[in-house]
Amino acid sequence: MNFTKLQTLKLKKHPKLNEKWLQDVIYNFPEILGIGDVFVRDRERVQPCAGRLDLLLEDNNGNGRYEVEVQLGATDPSHMIRTMEYWDIERKRHPQYDHTAILIAEDITSRFLNVISLLNGAIPIMALQVSAIETSEGVGLLFTKVLDTTAYYGVASEDENIGDSANRQYWENEKANPETTAIADDVLRIAQTINPDITMNYTRRYISFNLNGYSKIFATCTPLQNNMTLSIRLSRTSEVDQLLANSNLDLLEYDKRKGYRLKVTKKSLEANRLMITDLLRDAFEFKS
Numbered sequence: 001m002n003f004t005k006l007q008t009l010k011l012k013k014h015p016k017l018n019e020k021w022l023q024d025v026i027y028n029f030p031e032i033l034g035i036g037d038v039f040v041r042d043r044e045r046v047q048p049c050a051g052r053l054d055l056l057l058e059d060n061n062g063n064g065r066y067e068v069e070v071q072l073g074a075t076d077p078s079h080m081i082r083t084m085e086y087w088d089i090e091r092k093r094h095p096q097y098d099h100t101a102i103l104i105a106e107d108i109t110s111r112f113l114n115v116i117s118l119l120n121g122a123i124p125i126m127a128l129q130v131s132a133i134e135t136s137e138g139v140g141l142l143f144t145k146v147l148d149t150t151a152y153y154g155v156a157s158e159d160e161n162i163g164d165s166a167n168r169q170y171w172e173n174e175k176a177n178p179e180t181t182a183i184a185d186d187v188l189r190i191a192q193t194i195n196p197d198i199t200m201n202y203t204r205r206y207i208s209f210n211l212n213g214y215s216k217i218f219a220t221c222t223p224l225q226n227n228m229t230l231s232i233r234l235s236r237t238s239e240v241d242q243l244l245a246n247s248n249l250d251l252l253e254y255d256k257r258k259g260y261r262l263k264v265t266k267k268s269l270e271a272n273r274l275m276i277t278d279l280l281r282d283a284f285e286f287k288s
Contacts, residue, residue, distance in 0.1 A: 009132040009139065011106060012072035017132065017139065019072050023054055025141060026070070026104075030057055033128060033143050035102070036253070038066065053086045057102075061252065061263070063224060064098040065090065066126075074107035075127070080115065084123055095175050096225050100150055101125040106132075108146040116147060124150040166204045175204075176223035183228040183266050184221040187280075190273065191219070194281050206231075218283040220258070230269075232279050233259035234286065240279070247272055259283070 011017050023043070030038050038057040045053040055068040067090050069083040080103065087101035101123060103112075108127045116125060127147035133140045171181045184200070184207045191198045191209060201210045206220040222229040229252065234240060236254050244251055244260065249272055252261035260279070269276065 007134040011132050023070050047089050066100050066102050068102045070104045075105045075109050075112040104128045166202045180223040180228050186269050190277050194284050227263050227265050230262045230264050231258040232283050234283050
């Protein structure tokens with residue numbers, strides 16, 4: 001097979017392919033970003049006293065939103081600040097969603113990566129480096145994920161001081177509602193069959209569990225408006241994959257840090273109570 005050298009283009013210097021063109025492509029084909037099954041919720045979204053957000057994407061499962069800023073050339077301080085500012089505005093507007101900031105640029109600089117590292121996971125942010133490739137049929141785009149802090153946002157280890165404690169009212173009135181928050185109570189009752197000393201731990205990111213006054217993060221509950229995401233911190237195995245595939249549970253993508261993620265309702269949790277009890281027990285014993 002013959003080798004063909006691809007011809008790359010610098011969009012910032014191109015006479016016709018500008019930032020609007022790049023936004024148009026993403027708007028029409030959001031799957032090209034490679035961040036999952038998403039659709040465009042809004043474009044050029046007006047921000048109070050802060051300009052316009054290029055693109056607002058949303059997961060098809062209705063749980064997550066992505067605040068996307070697009071720029072040509074190398075990342076610069078202005079776009080870095082706007083990306084984080086728009087993320088902060090949108091998450092406060094709509095706290096029922098999991099929000100992720102995304103900055104797209106042709107060159108993700110080391111300075112940008114250094115700045116993000118100083119934040120120490122305080123903001124869930126992705127940096128996608130876009131390459132334009134000229135072909136005989138037109139111009140193709142390749143998006144490379146250079147940075148992704150989402151795996152480190154929202155889940156702390158047992159010896160971390162999260163510093164964002166909350167209470168039940170926060171989840172019932174601001175983040176979710178009383179009905180979906182009550183699903184976490186059902187999970188707690190299951191967990192207490194494993195160890196009766198397990199109690200609830202409310203944070204602004206999720207609801208986890210304590211054991212004898214100390215954090216014991218073997219699972220987390222994230223109530224939403226219509227259901228709850230239950231994350232069970234187990235290493236991925238083919239046996240558990242098959243067990244969950246044969247159930248009637250709504251499965252989300254496995255997360256290397258958060259583990260198996262299930263979208264549950266009060267009814268589906270009760271229908272799969274025995275299986276979930278076994279999974280929680282395995283996760284609890286693994287963390288012991």
